[in-house]
Amino acid sequence: MSVAKPGKVAYVNAHIIDPASGFDGPGELVTVGEEIADIGAKVFDGKPGKDVAVIDCGGHILAPGLVDMRVQLREPGEEHKESLKSGGEAAVAGGVTTMVGLPNTNPIIDDEATVEYVARRARLQALTKVYVYGAATKGLQGKELAEMGLLAEAGAVGFTDGTKAISEAQVLRRALSYASTFNFLIIQHPEEPSLANGVMNSGEMSTRLGLSGIPREAEIIMLERDLRLVAMTGARYHAAHISTAESVEIIARAKAKGLNVTCDTAPFYFALNELSVGDYRTFAKLSPPLRTEADRQAIVEGLRTGVIDCIASDHAPHDQDSKRLPFAQAAFGGSGLETLLAVSLGLHHTEEMKLIDVLRRLTLAPAKLLDLDAGRLAKGQKADLVIFNPHQGWKVVADDFRSKSKNSPFDGQPVQGKVLRTVIDGRTVFESKA
């Protein structure tokens, strides 16, 4: 990892993909200081001058750095699982230049001081840009509204109770209603808690393993109810990590009706199914649980059609102790930052999605949704870039992760697409050894 001082840098011999402008082809990009100074098919008449550092992209893809809209930070409070430093290192290794953290830290991000604390720590410690969501309800208790207005003034980019659903209808109604006063986004973990006391998807597989199941209806019911409240309040609503075929249908219907609704999913849900739980692999214990193959296919289809707007890593780092337990007792969640791009590229390689469309869901779409100044390549824009070889294969070895936590359900799996260089504000913050 080298941190170069940003002077004038020319990225040549690149295949530039920018979902915002639709640019998709051979090109060159120049940064001066922290910003993009020029971009196009041919920026230099002859050779760049001597004052310009030249980086030959070797014909590989140059795209906006990834914007990961769902990451659990663990700092403050659980630095043994992940810190802003280790999380930032993992992020840039995965091509992520901006990440947005959930408020389920300790202390919980439900006051301005904690928002500011995380922002300050992130500036000092994290290689990436870090934003946070504020709690939608005080203490994530799902009872009383949090100070959304003041949290937003301190920098919170949206509101959510993190890995917990805002389950009481009256509370969600008021949260949506209050948020819509300021046009804030409410992000829901759509899972009816009274149905979600199992440990994996409910079905044949859970029956064979003798594990208690979480029925798909937990997600379906919550989404359907929520969307009624969204229609009632006119609020902006985002469903996180949808996992069932019905969820895709429900969101598609809501969008067709003109509701202010968006959603994301995580690579787990379009790359894996419940069979990954296999022989009680706790790394595949996720929330929501991995579903059936038909669900996985429907999630892929949702991404292809655009019903699913964004892909987020849903990075949920856990230490060994939290996962080396009987399945029922193990923690939910998987490490995701370092596999986000490679697994998502599978949509291009095997599911025939256009590369630019995959990248849109990883860059421009989340940036626009959260109103972040990121996710696009344009003159004057901060130079947050990723250069990757979409074809290079490698094997996920969780033990090699930069993340403190190695709980990847993709551990041991071959993937295709390697991050070669990550640039933030014109500085190279990650360079692949290979």
Place this chain on the structure above:
Amino acid sequence: MKDQVFPHRHLLGIEGLTPIEINHLLDLSERYIAVNRSSKKTNESLKGRTIINLFFENSTRTRTSFELAALRLGANVINMQVETSSVAKGETLIDTAVTLNAMHPDVLAVRHSDSGAVKLLADKVNCGVVNGGDGSHEHPTQALLDALTIRRRKGRLSGLIVAICGDVLHSRVARSNFYLLLTMGARVRIIAPKTLIPSGVNRLGVEVFTDMSKGLKDADIVMMLRVQNERMKGSFIPSVREYFRFFGLDRQKLAQAKPDALIMHPGPMNRGTEIDSDVADDFERSAIREQVELGVAVRMAVLEVLAKNNMAFTSAGAGK
């Protein structure tokens, strides 16, 4: 003889009143302002009449205002408070009404925490009833005193932009003001977080704003509503702090309104919650004390009209 312009037995709400009726009540009130400011302060027009203040909900200001109004008209006044009445012993609202009715009062001034309760009671008695506030429904004498205050300061109601800010959802003052101001040709805006905006309120003819600086733009009148503290702990509003930041009236937000905009509040004020003391106590701009003063005059006019109408109804045998 019944009042020619306002021939009604009760004043249960502003909704349904005509501009002529409203102006008439305001004109009558105007006459009593001078009486209230004189040293004698009395007028014997209701001498020998009986007014009962029947308050099922705590109140100091409104009850005192009604009581003074009745005393200054020379009437006999009884105050019945819920704590001391037989209602506390389990008597129903209708039983209370029938009992009081048997004592032949001329006018009952009634406040109740349930919307529609005053109407229910009025249907069961032979005397006049003035609504002193029912639940979140209406508070007609408050709207009349607000209108009188505005009319005296601005010379008119028609064409003014009145911004009503705060807990519109639970406010009877807001509803009575909507009806009155819209009937008189004013433009009414409400400004509140969406959690405090009643559903379908735009159908009543008011303009809805959620941003103070936009809603106050060019307003002639800024009417602040009280927000109950128990609604500020996360159910409707996250906190007092946040409410004041975004919806409390301070100099900065007030700067959007017209330079001579009048500040009003039905009281009691929560200083530092919905209004900054600096603004509330501004002698030039704040009409808050004047509202209280004119409240007595308005209630004198209303009690007088209803008591006189009641005599006519009773002698004509029109009341059942």
